[in-house]
Amino acid sequence: xxxxxxxxxxxxxxxxxxxxxxxxxxxxxxxxxxxxxxxxxxxxxxxxxxxxxxxxxxxxxxxxxxxxxxxxxxxxxxxxxxxxxxxxxxxxxxxxxxxxxxxxxxxxxxxxx
Amino acid sequence: xxxxxxxxxxxxxxxxxxxxxxxxxxxxxxxxxxxxxxxxxxxxxxxxxxxxxxxxxxxxxxxxxxxxxxxxxxxxxxxxxxxxxxxxxxxxxxxxxxxxxxxxxxxxx
Numbered sequence: 001x002x003x004x005x006x007x008x009x010x011x012x013x014x015x016x017x018x019x020x021x022x023x024x025x026x027x028x029x030x031x032x033x034x035x036x037x038x039x040x041x042x043x044x045x046x047x048x049x050x051x052x053x054x055x056x057x058x059x060x061x062x063x064x065x066x067x068x069x070x071x072x073x074x075x076x077x078x079x080x081x082x083x084x085x086x087x088x089x090x091x092x093x094x095x096x097x098x099x100x101x102x103x104x105x106x107x108x109x110x111x112x113x
Numbered sequence: 114x115x116x117x118x119x120x121x122x123x124x125x126x127x128x129x130x131x132x133x134x135x136x137x138x139x140x141x142x143x144x145x146x147x148x149x150x151x152x153x154x155x156x157x158x159x160x161x162x163x164x165x166x167x168x169x170x171x172x173x174x175x176x177x178x179x180x181x182x183x184x185x186x187x188x189x190x191x192x193x194x195x196x197x198x199x200x201x202x203x204x205x206x207x208x209x210x211x212x213x214x215x216x217x218x219x220x221x222x
Contacts, residue, residue, distance in 0.1 A: 042214040101161040107154055
């Protein structure tokens with residue numbers, strides 16, 4: 001089982017560029033999440049999804065967009081990259097939030113210059 | 114919304130020592146998780162523990178839901194235990210899982 005797979009692992013963007021961070025899980029989990037982790041800090045929730053076609057904002061959604069067309073995939077889109085979006089991005093999934101643990105991908109380290 | 118607070122923020126111990134990490138949450142929860150982030154940045158789920166006590170080798174966790182706290186115990190610490198330990202809990206009115214700021218543990222050889 002691959003679990004939660006994130007691509008790319010590293011990326012450098014110029015200010016104003018756009019990109020999509022990919023996240024795929026093969027555990028048939030309904031719930032998927034995107035977090036960002038700034039240096040020395042905890043994780044902040046950007047967006048989450050409770051199933052295909054359903055997404056909702058987390059704590060820090062500004063500057064990001066998501067879609068959930070399939071159960072497996074939950075891509076995160078940055079439309080106009082800004083230096084404040086330099087961070088490590090983690091995708092996670094779980095079966096049902098109330099009684100199952102979250103499984104995390106290895107993260108995408110993104111730098112905006 | 115729910116507040117998740119962890120203490121201490123930093124902890125430095127000699128190899129072989131025991132440690133207790135605390136997580137306080139401001140609202141009732143039906144799910145409490147402990148994670149370890151290793152020095153390479155990977156997040157590993159240690160425990161899912163909404164209440165009671167669980168043990169896994171040298172690690173154990175106890176959640177007292179009525180008093181809104183959870184404790185993570187690490188016995189006979191090893192250098193590989195170093196990293197940041199996070200607790201996380203969902204808000205009851207929606208499915209947003211909120212993380213604490215973590216406890217940074219450094220085990221000296």
